[in-house]
Amino acid sequence: MSGIRAKQKQKTRRLLIEAAMNQLSAEHGYASLSLREVAREAGIAPTSFYRHFQNMEELGLSLVDEGGLALRQLLRQSRLQIARGGSIIRSSVTTFMSFVANQTPIFRLLLQEKSGNSRAFRLAVQREVDHFTAELVDYLVAEQHYSHELAELQANAIVRIVFGAGADAIDAAEDERQRLTEHTIAQVRMVARGADATRQLGKTTK
Amino acid sequence: MSGIRAKQKQKTRRLLIEAAMNQLSAEHGYASLSLREVAREAGIAPTSFYRHFQNMEELGLSLVDEGGLALRQLLRQSRLQIARGGSIIRSSVTTFMSFVANQTPIFRLLLQEKSGNSRAFRLAVQREVDHFTAELVDYLVAEQHYSHELAELQANAIVRIVFGAGADAIDAAEDERQRLTEHTIAQVRMVARGADATRQLGKTTK
DNA sequence: TATTTTAGCGAACACGTGTACGCTCAATAT
DNA sequence: ATATTGAGCGTACACGTGTTCGCTAAAATA
Structure with missing residues (x-):
């Protein structure tokens, strides 16, 4: 043996x-x-x-798993940078964009199969995105003390914005991608301010 | 003749x-x-x-055009509801979600080819999405008096959130889609509040 | 050492694909 | 009335596809 x-x-x-x-x-x-x-x-x-x-599909699902794994490694790396101080938003968005740039084929696969024609694929990708969202929710609840409901709303919106930006970054040149990154950071900050305003709104209304 | x-x-x-x-x-x-x-x-x-x-691709591009046309008709319909009073956000998101529900194959096509494997397709879809965004920017500048820069940031974020929600709505059942719609409305409102807070921030800082 | 397991191969099959070519025959133009 | 155009058809070709089957030879097991 x-x-x-x-x-x-x-x-x-x-x-x-x-x-x-x-x-x-x-x-x-x-x-x-x-x-x-x-x-x-x-x-x-x-x-x-x-x-x-057994199938090409089985191979494909393995590819999705690999992509998800790489994505989670990216998240950990991002969190490391946060621990060392610095803006959580900037470091997260930046590392995400690096992922898109360096692992383009995998990100493209995730993106395409998210609304692709195989149910198994869609579920597999959605599972990975949900991981992404859930970890963000945890952070917002634990560190920023948002209510679970508001944290979910906010996290979901952020994920949508960031993934959308990633999709646009695929075709973009280096400088364009830089612009996109700053753009995205500003948008995520905007969402954070909106969530904060929403929170204050709830407090004063009660 | x-x-x-x-x-x-x-x-x-x-x-x-x-x-x-x-x-x-x-x-x-x-x-x-x-x-x-x-x-x-x-x-x-x-x-x-x-x-x-000449090609299957030429047929496909025609399909995209049809989809874009349907999308613009949707926008006009949405604006009609606004003129009659009522929340612009709610009516826009609602009609968008109806589009996803009623014209599912077309929306799926737009969604897939947005990050698809034909450059011509990607450009065609992006052109339609840009239309969508531009009209939203116009509204924000004209009716809400945002600066062009802030309006673009906000409109882009909203489009990303709404399209992301549309993608998730494709597979969803009726009640789930209802929940998604309310979720999305809340998120768009959140972005609006964030943009407003950002605007105030600019004013006081100056 | 003798036996069983198994990763990898080559040949073959049935099928669906895009497309080139030349024809028909009704609608148009002269 | 005659000539031309052109939408649609049928045949045919070359090609790439996924998958089955029985085989070989090396590694694992007994």
Whole structure:
């Protein structure tokens, strides 16, 4: 039970996943991904694909999982910067935009499959976005003492704005992306002020 | 020059467009749209397709245009309700959500091709979204007297929130969609309050 | 050492795809 | 009345697709 065989299997599984990622580009999305081409790039015969995944869909879902994992790593990194002091909003938005810039194919996949044609994919992506939102809600409740309801409203709005900006950033050039980032930071701050105003409104009305 | 021939041509052109729309569903998106199937549903031979469109892409761009037109009609309808009194935010969000519910395949198309794999499509959709945003900016500047800069920030944020909500509404059941609508209205109001607070902030700082 | 398991391969199948070509025949133009 | 145009059709082609089946050879197990 040395596992030399199992190691090799996971290795070519990785090759398949990376080959699939390579083939995801601006012009060539998951929908038009071909088992044969993926296998070719991974250096195995088309039929051998089935030793690792039952479907192309199963491969795709693995890609989504990888993307979600990368996204959560991004969140942790962002929180580290916060602990060291500095604006939580700026550091979060900035690292998010870096993610979009550096992991473009994965972000594009998440974005496309969020409203894609496979229910399984939509659910998988939504799950990742919900993680994102939930952690933001936790922060708003714990650190900023918002009510749960108001925190949810605010977090959801922020996630929508940031993801929308990410979508626009995909095609943008470096300087344009910079502009977009500042724009987004200002918008998130605007939402925060609005949530604060809403909170005060509730207090005085009561 | 009675035009009986030209009429017939536009008629089957419509048939093609409608056939394509019919084939757009939750499971079957534009990417996996087949010339042959579209032609079959329209009741013409596959080869006759080329009498009307050079490409499938040309057909698709026509679909986007149709979607954009429907969206602008929605905006006009929304503005009518405002003129008759009532909250501009509520009526706008409500009619938008109705659009999502009633014209689901078209909205899905817009949503998917916004981050889709054809540059031409992305640009076409972005053009429609920009229309949407620009009209909102005009309103904010003219009726609410925001500065152009602040109005743009605010309008962009609102569009992102509303489109994001629309995306989530696609899969939602009727009651869930109701909840989403109220949620969204509250979020847009929150942004409005935030923009207002930002404006006051600018005034006192100066 | 003998046996079983299994990652990977090659051949083959059935199918759907986009599209080029040349034809028909009714609507238009002359 | 005659000539031209053009929407629509049928045939045919070359190609890429997902997937099945039986095989090999190396690793794991007994």
